[in-house]
Amino acid sequence: MNDSNRKTNFERIAGNLDNLQNLCCEDPEVKIVLNARTGKEYTAQEAIGCNVHRAMELRHNLAEIIEKKLRPLYICPLCGYELRLNCMETGQRFYFQHTHHKDNCPQMNTQKWSREDILTAKYCGKRESEPHKQLKADLSSILTKDSSFSTIDIEKVVKGIDPTTWRKPDIRANFKNKFNIAFEIQLSTTFLDVVIGRKEFYKKKGDLLVWIFDIFTLNSARMMKLDTFHINNLNALVLDKETLVISRIKNKLHLKCIWVEPSIINNELCHTQKTAIIPFDQFQMSIPSQTIFHYDYKSHFEKAQKELSETQKAKQAQNRINTFFEKFDPAEEDTHQKLCIKLFPEFDLKKTELRWSLTSFLRSMNSARTKDPTISGSGWKYNNFKEIYDNVYKSHTQFYFLFCCATKAYGITEDSVSIIRRKKETWESLKQYGINSKFHHAPIFTELTAQLFPEVMPIYNEIMANEKIQKKCNTSDRVVESCAATPANSGDKSSYKIQYTGNIFEHERAAQWSVFFDYLKLPWTYSSEQINIMNQNISRDFNVYRHQCQFLILKKEEQRYHFKIYEELARLTGKSIVVIDGPPEEDGYSAYLYLHCKNPVHQEIYNNVIAGEPHHFGLARRSVQPELCLCPDMFDFCENHINLAQKSTDDGERPALDGLGSGLQEAYQIASIAKFD
Structure with missing residues (x-):
């Protein structure tokens, strides 16, 4: 296989698959087109674009729609006439043209011949040159010696499914007793209408149409050859002197295949021309798509586009990361x-x-x-x-x-x-x-x-x-809500309830802590009523007599909200918030205090010393009635203890009682083994 020189100057733009310029001609006659199927208007430049293969596909699709008299795709938004996509004589740019001009309107046309008849007559008049006759004879002689072919007919009329339609291919032969192949040799200009018409004819007939060239290069091929090349999955088939010699030696038809391979180079989609001599029976053939090819450009193009898209997405993602962390x-x-x-x-x-x-x-x-x-x-x-x-x-x-x-x-x-x-x-x-x-x-x-x-x-x-x-x-039964500040494991508090001392608790831990408060003879009230804070429904749970705070008990595997939510709750209620995470066991829980301080000095102390730090409970000394304190897990000095009743009953030298003799250990034991209905 040989690679073509990617820096070649192309005589016609349709051969330059790496083109990056807009393919519309300057100052086109039809400047605005209307997509009759979507109702959207485009400029001619937008509709034609920069991608050569896409423009050629559009050109073929429009010709096919016109040929088959299907519902129009592009029409003129001013007069409503259907549009085709033509190529300029220079071969370098495309433009839209009306299928009917004012001087060529159907009502004014006195000709009895149809457009297809005229084009077919022109085609037939041009094709029978001496080189054409010679190549047809060479192909015929090879087919007669190739055991894969039988019933070889030269220029024999083929009737269509509709008996009023017919075609006369250069050569028609049966391939391996499976289907017929119609060979058309093309050395000069053939109109796109003829190409599309013959493709549809043989598709309906169940035959395969194969176009044979004597020479093909992307940088100098005529428009008709490029039309056929793009229609045929970007594969062109050539019968030249080299392939004639090989075919005669092996008594088997060989054709030179020219195709292009897409690849990603420097984050751009590029194409490279390839060439190889292929035995005919090794080509991939499809009657429904009327294609015969060695290299499946379509699948490789989609793969390359996907790779390019992923590369571009990765680059965009990295750029977004860089932008984010810069700011x-x-x-x-x-x-x-x-x-x-x-x-x-x-x-x-x-x-x-x-x-x-x-x-x-x-x-x-x-x-x-x-x-x-x-x-x-x-x-x-x-x-x-x-x-x-x-x-x-x-x-x-x-x-x-x-x-x-x-x-x-x-x-x-x-x-x-x-x-x-x-x-x-x-x-x-x-x-x-x-x-x-x-x-x-x-x-x-x-x-x-x-x-x-x-x-x-x-x-x-x-x-x-x-x-x-x-x-x-x-197997999780609970649906986790995306984009929610609610902890992912917060659970459904309505899943079960516990009744104890005439109260209905939302979960077992709340009931256990009520036993803890009872043992310490701390009067309490419980409420399952919730308050909405920053779009989160927060349960206020326990109020304990003489204590200027609310005790919130987290359910098993429930996690705390962001501290700002609890601080806002403290501001709205005017009370400190104590969040208890864990069961009432001596080493089984942590208590967290959240405050809203109006005094900036107090707020700074809270932020630096208290906020987010785990505590455990203690009992204040010398108090007439029981008063709970919060004792930091990491310290054991009285000045770091917080009296939740806001009573300074300690002597400033001894820590709050939190062990043997305080009653807390017994309270933990009783509460942790309590059973509920």
Whole structure:
């Protein structure tokens, strides 16, 4: 096979498959065309375009529509006459032309011959040149010696399905007792109408039409040859001196096939001309499409287009990633949602409740991407990744699994005991609850990860493809809502209820904590009524007498909302919010405090010391009545304890009671073993 020189000057544009210029001629007579099937108008330049093969296909389709008298595709929007696509005499540009001109209107036509008769007469008058006769004789002599062919007829009339129609091919022969092949030898101009008419005739007849050339090159072929080339899946068949010699030696018809192969070079679709001598019986043949070819251009073109499209999409995606991170500032949380909405309009990111989740997602993932745990990488005031791990686990739990995937993808290693333990906890939770795990995010963040952090997706997909996780995901009864700030594992609180002491609780943990309060003789009220905060329905659960806060109990595997939602609830109710995650067991839960501070100094203390930190309960000393305190898990000094009754009853030197002798241990034991109907 030989490659053609891709820098060749082409005499006719239809041979230049790499053309990038618009193919419409300058100042065309028909400037506007109307698609009669869609009702849309286009300029001639828009309808013709730059792609040579597409323009040739349009040219053939219009000719075929006219030939078969089908419903018009393009018409003149002013007069309504049907249009065809012609090529200029120079062969370099195309233009639309009316099928009927004012001086050639059917009502004024006195000729008795049809257009087909006139064109056929012109064709027949031109084809019988001496070279034509010689090539026909050569082909006939080869066919008579080739055992694949029989019943060889030369210029014999073939009647159509309609007995009033007929054709007289150069040669007609039966191929392997399967079907007849009509060979047409073409050395000079043949009108496109004739090509289309003969193609339809033999298709209806059940024969295969094969056009044979004496020479063919893309850079110098005449328009008729290029028409046939494009119709025939961009394959041209040539019988020349070289193939005649081979055919006579082997007593078997061989033809030279010229085709083009599409490929992607420098992110552009390019074509290369190829040539090979092929035995006739090795060609692919199709009577329905009336094609005979060695190289399936159509399928390879579609594959190349798909590859180019994927390459362009990948480039666009990378450009969007670059643009995003050029403008992204982890510390400027007010800009995060706006930036995502602007660069990812295909996602529904305008919901108010997504604002804080987006910030948590972007900060944690970007810290891993940049390998920077400080404020410049994460937007948080941390110094190492141990602190980032702790923060995401405690305050942004739904992103913990995704963050672990990101740290692995970006080569960040943390081997502390607590991180290893939490990763095991995450794995067990995923195996048990699948996408409903409290450590798994809402689906929209998977999509954003694929867009902004594509390096993470192979690890995420590999873990989620685990058989145990897939089984749990596929059998999950609960539908996870995309683009919701509601935790993916929040569950359906109406699935079951528990009755105890005349109250109806939404879930078992709430009932267990009521036993805890009862044992400590803390009067309480319970309500399943919900309040809408940032489009999320929040249950207020317990009010405990003399305590200036509300206790919210998370259901098993339910995760906390973003802290801004709880702070807003605190602002609206005028009470602190204590979120309890876990059952009333000594080491089985964590309590989180959320405040709304009007005093900026208090707000700063809250942000730096309290917010997002896990606590456990203690009892205040020297109080007349029981008062709950929150004791930080990481400290054991009185100044870090928070009296939820807002009574300063401690002496400032001793910690609140949270162990033996306080009654808490007994309360945990009684509450944890309580049974309910």
